[in-house]
Amino acid sequence: xxxxxLIGSALSPYVLRAMIALSLKKLEYxxxxxxxxxxxxxxxxxxxxxxxxxxxxxxDRPICESAVIVEYIDEVWPKxxxxxxxxxxxxxxxxxRFWTFYIDDxxxxxxxxxxxxxxxxxxxxxxxxxxxxxxxxxEAFVKLSEGKAFFGGDRVxxxxxxxxxxxxxxxxxxxxxxxELLDEATMPALHGWAVRxxxxxxxxxxxxxxGKVLEFxxxxxxxxxxxxxxxxx
Amino acid sequence: MAGTAxxxxxxxxxALSPFVIRVRIALRLKRVEYEFVEVRFxxxxxxxxxxxxxxxxxxxxxxxxGKPxxxxxxxxxxIDEEWTDGSGSSSILPADPFDRAIARFWAVYIDDxxxxxxxxxxxxxxAAKVTELTxxxxxxxxxxxxxxxxxxxxxxxxxxxxxxxxxxxxxxxLGWIRALEKDKSVKILDAEELPRLAEWAERFMAEESVxxxxxxxxxxxxxxxxxxxxx
Numbered sequence: 001x002x003x004x005x006l007i008g009s010a011l012s013p014y015v016l017r018a019m020i021a022l023s024l025k026k027l028e029y030x031x032x033x034x035x036x037x038x039x040x041x042x043x044x045x046x047x048x049x050x051x052x053x054x055x056x057x058x059x060d061r062p063i064c065e066s067a068v069i070v071e072y073i074d075e076v077w078p079k080x081x082x083x084x085x086x087x088x089x090x091x092x093x094x095x096x097r098f099w100t101f102y103i104d105d106x107x108x109x110x111x112x113x114x115x116x117x118x119x120x121x122x123x124x125x126x127x128x129x130x131x132x133x134x135x136x137x138x139e140a141f142v143k144l145s146e147g148k149a150f151f152g153g154d155r156v157x158x159x160x161x162x163x164x165x166x167x168x169x170x171x172x173x174x175x176x177x178x179x180e181l182l183d184e185a186t187m188p189a190l191h192g193w194a195v196r197x198x199x200x201x202x203x204x205x206x207x208x209x210x211g212k213v214l215e216f217x218x219x220x221x222x223x224x225x226x227x228x229x230x231x232x233x
Numbered sequence: 234m235a236g237t238a239x240x241x242x243x244x245x246x247x248a249l250s251p252f253v254i255r256v257r258i259a260l261r262l263k264r265v266e267y268e269f270v271e272v273r274f275x276x277x278x279x280x281x282x283x284x285x286x287x288x289x290x291x292x293x294x295x296x297x298x299g300k301p302x303x304x305x306x307x308x309x310x311x312i313d314e315e316w317t318d319g320s321g322s323s324s325i326l327p328a329d330p331f332d333r334a335i336a337r338f339w340a341v342y343i344d345d346x347x348x349x350x351x352x353x354x355x356x357x358x359x360a361a362k363v364t365e366l367t368x369x370x371x372x373x374x375x376x377x378x379x380x381x382x383x384x385x386x387x388x389x390x391x392x393x394x395x396x397x398x399x400x401x402x403x404x405x406x407l408g409w410i411r412a413l414e415k416d417k418s419v420k421i422l423d424a425e426e427l428p429r430l431a432e433w434a435e436r437f438m439a440e441e442s443v444x445x446x447x448x449x450x451x452x453x454x455x456x457x458x459x460x461x462x463x464x
Binding site for chain 2: 049058061063064065067068069071072075076090091093094097098101102136
């Protein structure tokens, strides 16, 4: 269906959310690959306010913001592929949405801060913050999974997608700083979940391996360093 | 469907918080009865707040049958999904998925840009900075002014005929906007520059579901002082 286009690159975890959702629904779409450092005409036209990826274009109408896109995909194609992404009941939906908010508001920024940390002290602090967040998410996983495989129980659901997109980012960060972040000893439940999520048929198809993510993370690091130096001048 | 004692609905919050106002408007729209529990937001925070929202310790929190729901947009969607009469007639979010996506997008934008401007402008005393922040404020509102016809499809609210998700997201900020206009002697929601929004604001504030929930402009200084006062 050239009716569905996605502007972005799988290297962006936010774009990956949309790709995983589309993969779960077994939908065909055209990936309009964005080059890092450049913004295409189509992107600027489709997301004039934020000029950011991902943008989903359906029937020539753009939808922006990854959380909005994933909910849209779930609502337009409720029964396709692996079925519903949002949980069935309102309370579970609220928990999946709350933790997604937390991830975007606090957790992922703490991972980015780890990438930006320049001194050993700053790195150590950043590692602690990332791990503290992962412990919260581990606790949430235990409660939400009720002993089953995913945040959605037996099935991959919204929070699995919205957090799972970072699975190889966590691995890449671990390689970058040579420190375990999501370690099996202190977070066995979440650790097990990450392994299972990566292996899911719909996820395997689209998730870039941690080697590629690490390469990209290093490019980002260089950019952040340069931006910080430029800001000082 | 009116709430009963067995429904056990509580809202933890303070009257001046736009985030709390959102939740109260949503509950009114669904005709759900609830207990409004004013909490201590400044340290030391109320125990019930810390226990219900350990991650953020922020208001609002909705407690339904003892279970906490946090984050205003998450709560409003919960209210919309939990109290439904099935026919969709009292729906807060639009029915069509694309319209829902647009409403959600603008709510994200409001929380990203508008709220930050409110918090920045509130304590600002330097004239040049006040002017600059006011200008940014009007620019942000300008985008919503432009989006209004498409969202509302020519009707009176962003949600069409009735107050909806985006009306709530933006309307909950009107109290602070008017308080800041008064306090800083500036025009933010300028009727000449933003005619549709100015008219919409009047309509919104006159709604049954909103009346009495948004404090008057001159109440804000006192409410704010009380909210941040340490014990």
